[in-house]
Amino acid sequence: MKRAMIMILALMCMINVGCMALDLDNEQEQTEKDFEEINQVNNIVESPKYHVTIEDSQEAQKHLDSEEGIIKAIDYLIKSNLIEDLDIIYKGIDDFNNDGIKEIIIATGYNSDDIYSRSIQHVYVLNNKYEKVDTFNEIEGDTGYGFCDIKIIDLENNDNKYLYIGLTNSISMLGFQIYEFNGEEFELFETSASPVGVGEDKLVDDNNDGKIDGYIQKRWSYDVAYSTTRIYKLSELGVFNLEEVNITLPDYPTEAMDVFLQYVKLNGIMLSYDVHIPEVEQRINELCEDTDKHNFGGLAYAIMVNETYGDTYEINYEIEENVDDTDIIVSYKDEIENVEKKYHIYLYKKKEKWKIRSIK
Structure with a gap:
């Protein structure tokens, strides 16, 4: 009787060990499957077709979870047929309004080292749940100019992040728009672009603290008569105000x-x-x-x-x-x-x- 009990206990142990081994095999198989899916996404991002040619945001470079978020966001766009044959010109991630949720920015279009030739066709904004895709490239109709540059910026006296979009007519004008995130979507915060298609506008960080505190407009067409430089400063209230105008005058007329x-x-x-x-x-x-x-x-x-x-x-x-x-x-x-x-x-x-x- 005692010998029978020992044989039964031994048999039960063998069955448990077999089950544990089977569970481990299943877990390993699932893990290998997960790694395979991640590698497939990584291969998509690293392939020449989808190679990112502009520097990523510092946030994406510092945090592994941010890089994984960008990879998943790109995969989401690819599976949604939103990238197709376009270049990924920019990818970035940050918490724009300090609510604990990071927004992911993916810009696609036709890339070029020449900023006048670069064309951003779409700017996609995704949250960290990868469920919502929001594009606002249609608002370029407000200026008539195309998108040529994009980056995440900081403004003086402000803890929020802002999105900078460069504008161009591909010939003789460089301007920009700055967007602010309100928790639901990006809203236009500031625009600076020549209305006649000739000029150059750029952001300024006077104290070199990494935060924008103004911008400069340069004009030299018929809309200003003489070569003109306008200097805007960001006030403590968070508004850009015109502070100074410099005009290059010709010699005194002789006739x-x-x-x-x-x-x-x-x-x-x-x-x-x-x-x-x-x-x-x-x-x-x-x-x-x-x-x-x-x-x-x-x-x-x-x-x-x-x-x-x-x-x-x-x-x-x-x-x-x-x-x-x-x-x-x-x-x-x-x-x-x-x-x-x-x-x-x-x-x-x-x-x-x-x-x-x-x-x-």
Whole structure:
């Protein structure tokens, strides 16, 4: 009887060991299957077709879980047929609004080392659950320009992260948009781009602390008359305000007509800003002794366009020029106010320089 009991116990132990071995084999098989799936995703990311050619965000480089999140996000997009034959131009991950949930940014398009030739077609935003895909590339219609650059940035006096999108017309303009995450989607926070397709705008970090505290606009087309640099600073309230305008002026005009034209354009410039521009104010005082303030309406803009593109606007000049004095009568239709306007300008020579005595 005792021997029978021992044989039964031995048999039970053998069965348990067999079951444990079978469980271990199943677990190993599942683990190998999981590794195989991860390797398949890794192979997709590392293949030449989907090779990322722009530096990843620092967050993705520092944290393994972030890198795994990006891999899963890319896999999600591939399986959703959202990448197709496009390049992955950018991948990044960060907690934009400090709510403990990280947003993943994947940008696809046609890559190039030349920023004017680079074209970002889609910018996908995924949360860390990989369930929601949100693209906002359609908003480029607000500016008419294409996306050419993308990165995650910090702003001065702000703990949140922001998304920077570079803009270009592929020829002569570089601008940008900054987006803020509100917990549900990215909203436009700031835009800086030339409306006429000529210019260059860039972010500024004056104190080199890694946070953006302003930006610079450079303009040199007919929309500004003269080469112009505008400097914007980020206030403590988190708003970019125009702080300074610098304008490169040409030499003082030698002809009476050019004195009038420069005076009109500089007046238009001063009326368009709420900041002092010392060099412009000084030149205006040199050109005209008439202390009355003059608003020429759309004439300044019409003159600048005509100087760039020819006689786009009809402006009539009647000039009576003498050795030491000149009368100019200017008439044109102000398309802004939709009225006919006429100005009578009296100029005279003082120390070999033409100056405006009065404007009627």
